[in-house]
Amino acid sequence: MPLVHLHFPTLLDGSSSCELPPRNVEFDVIFDPSETTLEEVATLFTSKVSRNTGASRTPWKVRHFVSSSSLFPPSPTLSPHIIRSPYIPPSPLPRLWKPDSMVSSILLPLLLNLPSPISIILDLGSGAGRDVCYLSESLLSSNPSVTVVGIDKHKGSARRSLPLWSKRGVSNNSSHELLDLKKLPLFDAYMASLPHPINCCYAVRYMNLPLFSHLSSNLPIGCVFALSHFVVDLDGTFNYDHPSISDVLKLGEMEGMFKCVEEGGDWKILRNDRVKDSDVGRTLINFVVRREVGKNMKEGKRKRDDQGGDHN
Numbered sequence: 001m002p003l004v005h006l007h008f009p010t011l012l013d014g015s016s017s018c019e020l021p022p023r024n025v026e027f028d029v030i031f032d033p034s035e036t037t038l039e040e041v042a043t044l045f046t047s048k049v050s051r052n053t054g055a056s057r058t059p060w061k062v063r064h065f066v067s068s069s070s071l072f073p074p075s076p077t078l079s080p081h082i083i084r085s086p087y088i089p090p091s092p093l094p095r096l097w098k099p100d101s102m103v104s105s106i107l108l109p110l111l112l113n114l115p116s117p118i119s120i121i122l123d124l125g126s127g128a129g130r131d132v133c134y135l136s137e138s139l140l141s142s143n144p145s146v147t148v149v150g151i152d153k154h155k156g157s158a159r160r161s162l163p164l165w166s167k168r169g170v171s172n173n174s175s176h177e178l179l180d181l182k183k184l185p186l187f188d189a190y191m192a193s194l195p196h197p198i199n200c201c202y203a204v205r206y207m208n209l210p211l212f213s214h215l216s217s218n219l220p221i222g223c224v225f226a227l228s229h230f231v232v233d234l235d236g237t238f239n240y241d242h243p244s245i246s247d248v249l250k251l252g253e254m255e256g257m258f259k260c261v262e263e264g265g266d267w268k269i270l271r272n273d274r275v276k277d278s279d280v281g282r283t284l285i286n287f288v289v290r291r292e293v294g295k296n297m298k299e300g301k302r303k304r305d306d307q308g309g310d311h312n
């Protein structure tokens with residue numbers, strides 16, 4: 001289990017932290033008794049009522065609360081030069097949360113092996129910014145100029161993401177764009193304002209079919225598009241309370257949109273896997289494609305075909 005430093009006084013003030021693990025994950029809490037009391041910490045993690053809203057909530061699964069003074073008693077014999085030696089944080093920093101599995105197991109290896117250097121990656125519907133953070137941290141050492149942009153229409157997204165990115169040292173490589181992705185002209189204007197063509201665009205548990213269709217025609221050649229989202233079962237049903245069936249992909253919907261080269265389209269399908277989510281076993285599709293053919297190439301080929309036809 002990784003060891004992650006959280007600032008308790010900030011949490012006790014009612015702020016949330018994106019570093020906290022999901023509520024079904026067991027973990028231990030080590031607290032500094034000079035900073036806070038056992039009672040305060042225990043109330044924070046085990047209360048079944050939200051202090052901010054009064055609504056009922058699931059408490060975290062804390063196994064033990066341990067005072068740091070019992071683990072690290074003050075030692076007068078420590079030599080001063082040990083105390084002064086510089087602390088070099090591990091990179092990437094340990095984390096109690098997990099990025100989306102498609103992002104970590106498919107997208108990251110692909111991005112690390114792209115032939116051209118990566119400059120801009122977009123996360124559509126980025127939420128709390130964890131996948132943005134993960135990719136920034138993971139790509140930074142091989143590519144210091146990479147920028148991962150989280151796009152979301154909710155102000156709370158930036159409010160949660162920015163402190164996480166700052167704490168984990170990726171503020172210079174991560175940015176947030178407050179944008180309603182249902183407004184395609186605004187999205188196009190944003191794309192046109194970017195200093196470089198984008199290399200990758202992905203969405204995790206965010207479905208916006210008009211936008212995806214627009215991207216399938218307009219992303220630049222070489223660009224990767226990836227989606228991890230709920231899909232109906234093979235018999236066409238989706239027997240879960242959440243999300244509603246209107247927010248679930250139908251069978252073959254993404255392949256129909258991102259047509260592959262063999263079928264006269266522009267895309268190469270790199271992955272199209274059905275996987276189960278770790279919560280309740282809903283099926284997700286991990287769909288990853290790369291644009292192989294551009295608009296101009298198609299136009300050139302059409303002209304060449306036409307000219308060839310004239311000669312015969």
Ligand SMILES: C[S@@+](CC[C@H](N)C(=O)[O-])C[C@H]1O[C@@H](n2cnc3c(N)ncnc32)[C@H](O)[C@@H]1O
Pocket residue numbers: 100124125126127128151152153154157179180181182203204205206
């Ligand atoms: C289910 S959450 C997923 C968040 C994140 N990708 C993740 O996997 O944790 C969907 C996100 O999409 C955002 N969203 C919904 N509609 C949007 C829209 N029209 N434009 C931009 N973001 C939107 C929501 O604010 C939310 O943060």
